[in-house]
Amino acid sequence: MGLTSTDTTSVLAIDAGNSKTDVAVVSAAGEVLATARGGGFRPPAVGVPAALEALAEPVGRALADAGLGSVTHVSACLANADLPVEEERLASALRARGWGASVEVRNDTFAVLRAGVAEPRGVAVVCGAGINCVGMRPDGRTARFPAIGRISGDWGGGWGLAEEALWFAARAEDGRGEATALARTLPAHFGLSSMYALIEALHLEHLAPGRRGELAPVLFATAADGDPVARAIVDRLAQEVTVLATVALTRLDLLDEETPVLLGGSVLTAGHAQLNDGVRALLAARAPKAAVHVVDARPVLGAVLLGLDRLEVPAGARERARRYWEAP
Numbered sequence: 001m002g003l004t005s006t007d008t009t010s011v012l013a014i015d016a017g018n019s020k021t022d023v024a025v026v027s028a029a030g031e032v033l034a035t036a037r038g039g040g041f042r043p044p045a046v047g048v049p050a051a052l053e054a055l056a057e058p059v060g061r062a063l064a065d066a067g068l069g070s071v072t073h074v075s076a077c078l079a080n081a082d083l084p085v086e087e088e089r090l091a092s093a094l095r096a097r098g099w100g101a102s103v104e105v106r107n108d109t110f111a112v113l114r115a116g117v118a119e120p121r122g123v124a125v126v127c128g129a130g131i132n133c134v135g136m137r138p139d140g141r142t143a144r145f146p147a148i149g150r151i152s153g154d155w156g157g158g159w160g161l162a163e164e165a166l167w168f169a170a171r172a173e174d175g176r177g178e179a180t181a182l183a184r185t186l187p188a189h190f191g192l193s194s195m196y197a198l199i200e201a202l203h204l205e206h207l208a209p210g211r212r213g214e215l216a217p218v219l220f221a222t223a224a225d226g227d228p229v230a231r232a233i234v235d236r237l238a239q240e241v242t243v244l245a246t247v248a249l250t251r252l253d254l255l256d257e258e259t260p261v262l263l264g265g266s267v268l269t270a271g272h273a274q275l276n277d278g279v280r281a282l283l284a285a286r287a288p289k290a291a292v293h294v295v296d297a298r299p300v301l302g303a304v305l306l307g308l309d310r311l312e313v314p315a316g317a318r319e320r321a322r323r324y325w326e327a328p
Contacts, residue, residue, distance in 0.1 A: 008033075010068060011307030012100055014076040015111045015300040016041030016055060018129060022300035023058045025066040028313050030320030034065035035300075043080050043090075052093055059099060074100035075307030077111035077299065082132075082148050104310060107144070109134045111302030112264035115325075116295035120309055121259070123248045124295070125241050128265035129213060130157035133244035135252045143251040145244070156240045158267055161233065162215035165222075166202075168229050169195050180229035185222045186215055220272045231274065238278030241268070246286050261290040269294055301325040 009028040014021065021038040038058030043051040063069065074094055081087045091105040109132045113124035123135035123143070131154055135143035146152035154160070169186050171177030173195040187198040190207060201207045223230035241263070249255045261283060263269065263276065276294070283290045304321050 008068075009311065010066070010071040010073075011304060011311065012059065012063070012071040012074045013300055013303035013307050014055070014059065014074070014078070015108060015298070015303045016076070017079045017108055017299075018042055021055060021058055022298060023062040024300055024304055025062050025068060025071065026304050026308070026321055028072075028308070028311055028317060030308065030313070030317035030324075032321065032324045033068070034062045036062040036065070041079055048090070048093060052097070056097065059097075063099070070098060071100045072102070073307050073310050074103040075303045075310065076103065076105045077108040077303045077306070078105055079108045081105055081107045082146055102310070104306070106306065107132070107134065107147075108299065109144075109147075109264075110136065110142075110306065111299035112295055113262055113302065114305045114309075115297040115299055115302035116262040116264070116293060117260050120306070121254075122262060123245050123252075123254070123259065123290075124262040124264055125244050125268065126265040127157055127237070127241065127263075127267040129159050130154070131160070131240070131244070131265075133248050135248035135254070137252055137254070141252060143248040156237050158213050158216040161219055161237065161267070162212045164233050165215055165219040165230070166195075166198075166212075168233070170199060172229070178229060181222050181225065181227040182219065182230055185218050189214060189218045216267065217270075220270070220275070223274055224272075234272070234274050235278060237267075238275055238282060241275075241279050242282040242286060245283060245290065249287055249290065255287055256289060258289050258291060259287075261287070261292050262295045263292065264295040264299070269296065297322075298325055 011026045013024045019040045021041055023036045025033045036058040039054055041051055081090055087105045091103045094103045109126045112126050113134055120136050120138050125133045132147040133145055147154055165182050168180055169182035172180045172183040183195050187195055192198050219230055223234045245261045280292050283292055305318055308318050
């Protein structure tokens, strides 16, 4: 029998990234009532109203499958909610939708962090298309960075790595920089014979701009083959990840406590040995009590757990929800 809108205390959890959105409706007992998947959440590209309209489709399906008209609490972890003011604006827009009696919006990096820890305590560094870091303590204190690109001091992420690799490869080919195999491997990925041909293809958009992101794996493969320039870029990323984690730990007074440091996002979960081994070695020197783990749980679990935290449910409910996503 389907549930009515008043049958259960429940959470609507949303993990909305640039490429896809996962939605779950979960009871206060940790039972997963429904899930749904939708497209990416990109307010900067399409505007907030259109982004929310796209979000409404998977949310509507999940609520309908759960037999609910609304929930007790909406826990939304959203890409592009990089500043607290953006989180509040999006929370206001979600409240207007009437999906829940209360709404909390966080940057989607918080979902990765909460998915990987038993309690809301630790630091997560996420490196996918971009790079970001957040930390949290059970008392509600958080550490975060604007993470909106070079104007906020960021370096790294798949897009940034591709740009860096292109810069070194272009200078290697025309003689301004040191020799690197990247001058061969980057254009070869697109079936081109030279960096000049790749520069032309990118500049004239014979290759779609978004395809630059394909070059980050090429960089890692070139580094794994021993190219010194490519390896130096990977080493710099390991240092950047370490700096982010160390600063977040320091801000939260966790540097001298046993604390989980979680690595998430497509770059950090891809198993690049040089990168992940480098992060572990650097953190062992700078934050020796940090316990480094790669997060493989789906981030929507983090949004669920944050919602259940808000409802102050028993620990068993959170474990029940976790088992749903961690089951083989």
